Amino acid sequence: MAAERAHLWRVAAWGSVNALGGLALILGASRPERPAWWGFGAQSGLWGVVNIGIATAGLVSGDDPTRGYEAAVSAERFYHDILLFNLGLNVAYSSVGTTLVLLSYRGVDSARALRGHGSSLIMQGAGLFVLDLIAFLGSRTRLTGLLDMAGSLSGRALPTGFAFTLSL
Numbered sequence: 001m002a003a004e005r006a007h008l009w010r011v012a013a014w015g016s017v018n019a020l021g022g023l024a025l026i027l028g029a030s031r032p033e034r035p036a037w038w039g040f041g042a043q044s045g046l047w048g049v050v051n052i053g054i055a056t057a058g059l060v061s062g063d064d065p066t067r068g069y070e071a072a073v074s075a076e077r078f079y080h081d082i083l084l085f086n087l088g089l090n091v092a093y094s095s096v097g098t099t100l101v102l103l104s105y106r107g108v109d110s111a112r113a114l115r116g117h118g119s120s121l122i123m124q125g126a127g128l129f130v131l132d133l134i135a136f137l138g139s140r141t142r143l144t145g146l147l148d149m150a151g152s153l154s155g156r157a158l159p160t161g162f163a164f165t166l167s168l
Contacts, residue, residue, distance in 0.1 A: 003142070004079055007135040008055045014127055015051030018044045022120075039116025047124045069146070076143045083136040090129035097121025 022045025029037035100118030104111040 001075075003135065003138050005059065007131065008058045010131050011051050011128075012055035012059070014131060015048040015053075015055060017048070018124070019048030019052060022046070022048055035110065035113035036116035036119075039113040040120045041116075043117045043120035044124070047120070051128075073143070073146050076139060076146060080136065080139040080143055083132050083139055086132045087129060087136060090125045090132060092125070093128070094122045094125030097123075097125060 022041045022043070025037050025041025026045060029041060031038040097118040097120065100114045100121065102118075104114035104118065108114060
């Protein structure tokens with residue numbers, strides 16, 4: 001739980017930087033004169049607010065610490081799977097951003113705005129990918145440790161019966 005809360009605080013910090021930076025760009029850049037800066041700011045600001053909301057919801061809904069081995073494994077597996085799903089979403093965000101940037105070079109009317117929006121999506125996807133990857137690798141290590149704690153039981157047939165080995 002402590003690792004999950006630390007991750008949510010990092011996501012909240014990332015979101016806060018994006019929300020404030022995005023707001024500064026929106027207020028400081030004229031949309032008609034600097035559409036790329038304004039688009040980058042709008043996209044960053046909106047993603048920042050979304051990230052703050054997700055982190056806040058996770059921090060407020062913090063469950064009681066799990067008790068028992070099965071509950072701990074189940075909770076860690078769930079967290080691990082959510083992080084794995086998020087890693088895929090982060091790649092999707094960056095892919096959409098890359099598509100927008102590439103489209104902006106195809107003679108569209110709002111090319112500069114598309115570059116701003118697309119560049120921000122690439123940055124959001126990459127930043128969240130790094131944060132989620134760090135949390136995922138930590139979760140994977142904890143999950144492996146929990147599963148190793150269970151030990152293993154193996155059996156084999158002998159000429160005179162069976163032999164069982166319990167490894168802890």
